[in-house]
Amino acid sequence: MSSVYDNYELVIGLEIHAQILTRTKAFSSDPAEYGALPNHNVSTISLGHPGTLPKHNEAAIAKAITLGLACHSEIRKENQYARKNYFYADLPKGYQITQDKTPICSGGYVRVKFIDESTKDIELTRIHMEEDSGKSIHDLDLHNSLIDYNRAGTPLVEIVTEPVIRSGEEAGLFVTEIRKLVRYLDICDGNMEEGSLRCDANISVRLKGATEFGTKVEVKNMNSISNVRKAIEFETTRQIDAIENGETIVQETRSYDALKGNTFSMRAKELVNDYRYFPEPDLPPLIVTEETIQQLKESMPKLPEELFENFRNEYGLNAYDAGVLTETKELADLYLGITEHTENYKAAANWVMGVIKAWLNKEALDVDDFHVPPSRIGALISLVDEGKVSNAIAEQRIFPALLDEPDKEPLQIAQELNVIQSSDESFLEELADEAIAAFPDKVEAYKNGKTGLLGLFMGELMKKSRGKADPKVASEILKRKLEG
Amino acid sequence: MKITDETVYELAHLARLQFEDEKKERIKADLERILEFCEQLNQVDTDGVDPLIYLSDRVNNLRPDDVRVDITQDEALKNAPDADSDYFRVPKVINK
Numbered sequence: 001m002s003s004v005y006d007n008y009e010l011v012i013g014l015e016i017h018a019q020i021l022t023r024t025k026a027f028s029s030d031p032a033e034y035g036a037l038p039n040h041n042v043s044t045i046s047l048g049h050p051g052t053l054p055k056h057n058e059a060a061i062a063k064a065i066t067l068g069l070a071c072h073s074e075i076r077k078e079n080q081y082a083r084k085n086y087f088y089a090d091l092p093k094g095y096q097i098t099q100d101k102t103p104i105c106s107g108g109y110v111r112v113k114f115i116d117e118s119t120k121d122i123e124l125t126r127i128h129m130e131e132d133s134g135k136s137i138h139d140l141d142l143h144n145s146l147i148d149y150n151r152a153g154t155p156l157v158e159i160v161t162e163p164v165i166r167s168g169e170e171a172g173l174f175v176t177e178i179r180k181l182v183r184y185l186d187i188c189d190g191n192m193e194e195g196s197l198r199c200d201a202n203i204s205v206r207l208k209g210a211t212e213f214g215t216k217v218e219v220k221n222m223n224s225i226s227n228v229r230k231a232i233e234f235e236t237t238r239q240i241d242a243i244e245n246g247e248t249i250v251q252e253t254r255s256y257d258a259l260k261g262n263t264f265s266m267r268a269k270e271l272v273n274d275y276r277y278f279p280e281p282d283l284p285p286l287i288v289t290e291e292t293i294q295q296l297k298e299s300m301p302k303l304p305e306e307l308f309e310n311f312r313n314e315y316g317l318n319a320y321d322a323g324v325l326t327e328t329k330e331l332a333d334l335y336l337g338i339t340e341h342t343e344n345y346k347a348a349a350n351w352v353m354g355v356i357k358a359w360l361n362k363e364a365l366d367v368d369d370f371h372v373p374p375s376r377i378g379a380l381i382s383l384v385d386e387g388k389v390s391n392a393i394a395e396q397r398i399f400p401a402l403l404d405e406p407d408k409e410p411l412q413i414a415q416e417l418n419v420i421q422s423s424d425e426s427f428l429e430e431l432a433d434e435a436i437a438a439f440p441d442k443v444e445a446y447k448n449g450k451t452g453l454l455g456l457f458m459g460e461l462m463k464k465s466r467g468k469a470d471p472k473v474a475s476e477i478l479k480r481k482l483e484g
Numbered sequence: 485m486k487i488t489d490e491t492v493y494e495l496a497h498l499a500r501l502q503f504e505d506e507k508k509e510r511i512k513a514d515l516e517r518i519l520e521f522c523e524q525l526n527q528v529d530t531d532g533v534d535p536l537i538y539l540s541d542r543v544n545n546l547r548p549d550d551v552r553v554d555i556t557q558d559e560a561l562k563n564a565p566d567a568d569s570d571y572f573r574v575p576k577v578i579n580k
Binding site (some may be wrong): 057147 | 498500537538539540542543544545546547548549550551552553554555556557560561563566568570571572573574575576577
């Protein structure tokens with residue numbers, strides 16, 4: 001049975017604001033770091049004092065261009081800045097410096113991947129540079145709002161998509177991909193809870209097959225990827241219900257309430273916002289040369305999508321492993337570091353995703369904090385591959401010792417722990433004889449066809465060898481003796 | 485150009501200015517005179533002339549990403565119409 005909701009199509013465009021990781025503000029030299037005491041990271045420029053002149057931070061521009069390159073956008077060579085005028089206490093100048101008609105990046109796309117491995121390219125309208133506002137605090141003082149200008153003037157990029165997103169799931173995947181990208185490129189720390197990455201959604205619905213867009217509603221304050229998904233799902237249902245009840249959708253800004261799981265109207269716009277954009281005469285035009293673009297292109301690290309393909313095709317990993325290892329740049333770098341010391345790429349992947357990640361999780365450490373040099377992990381993998389130690393011994397005995405003494409060679413540790421596997425035949429023959437002698441009655445049963453008993457003899461042999469026997473050679477010797 | 489009451493109210497709202505209603509007619513007359521004065525510019529043929537935004541030929545004027553702290557919190561708060569020891573204080577901006 002089809003529901004009324006199936007008659008509608010969802011139309012979503014996202015606007016993502018990302019704080020650019022620079023030491024200083026966009027247009028002034030005061031620090032841009034998060035978490036300072038209130039109104040300490042300020043300057044006469046970020047406070048909007050009369051007579052001050054902005055000067056653009058070249059690092060912020062470089063990062064904005066890099067993001068554009070990663071999104072396959074066209075980079076604009078001649079840029080102007082614009083003033084967006086509005087009054088709000090956290091905007092001391094009365095206008096925000098932004099880019100209006102000449103965004104630094106135009107077009108481009110970001111590829112998202114669905115669970116079934118199908119993909120969709122989400123087209124971008126633009127990426128432009130602007131500055132952040134200060135922060136208003138409404139609940140500290142009963143009668144006043146308090147303003148902290150530490151954030152004022154922090155450089156931002158705003159990424160705007162075309163209205164091509166068709167579900168909450170797609171929107172969530174897009175934000176996930178953008179967050180991965182800005183982290184890989186060291187453009188933004190991607191922290192949605194602290195607000196360094198913020199997502200607003202323009203949402204409308206229309207009957208399937210309709211060519212006109214419905215009235216759009218802007219939803220703000222979704223401070224996690226799952227909230228983006230949930231807010232869109234709620235808002236869709238709300239809009240369809242309203243239309244089905246014969247109501248009209250009002251163009252408005254709504255806020256997402258994560259506790260209630262709903263959206264509520266922030267303000268009825270009695271007057272449509274009139275930002276009176278005009279060119280910012282205090283900043284001369286920004287000219288980007290082809291040379292700059294080429295330099296930035298060359299210094300770009302490999303992108304997650306590229307690494308994913310490499311891991312699949314050149315390293316022979318499956319899609320799941322490649323996906324996990326490219327989740328963060330740190331994890332991918334660790335993996336790549338280890339593969340420089342071993343050609344057993346699958347084993348390297350297992351080590352990173354298994355034992356190493358488990359240990360980091362247990363210790364609540366970041367991948368960056370992993371202190372054992374990749375060459376040691378590579379050497380450990382080789383020990384297993386050469387049959388010198390078993391995988392279990394490597395994971396359970398040598399790895400913990402390596403964590404304590406990361407400067408030691410795994411081979412030395414194995415020797416000190418006395419866990420080197422033996423494939424020495426005379427030693428193993430002796431052990432095999434002892435194992436067989438321990439269960440005389442079972443020998444008869446084996447000879448009568450209960451070959452499953454081999455495991456019993458193997459267990460005994462391994463026990464006597466204290467885990468040092470090479471299981472492959474040992475089992476062959478046992479078989480020969482039992483069957484002979 | 486004729487200035488209507490709505491235009492005056494809209495401008496006042498955008499500029500966050502208040503005025504007494506009896507001054508409205510005078511404001512309208514003033515605004516009309518200003519616009520009329522500016523309309524003289526329309527007599528000049530500007531076809532094919534780019535708008536002048538910058539008074540110099542200078543481009544870029546960028547700055548390296550180096551931190552410099554010029555003012556303290558105390559100095560920052562000194563000129564504020566109202567402040568406590570940490571924050572700028574403004575009338576409540578939202579009603580909750």
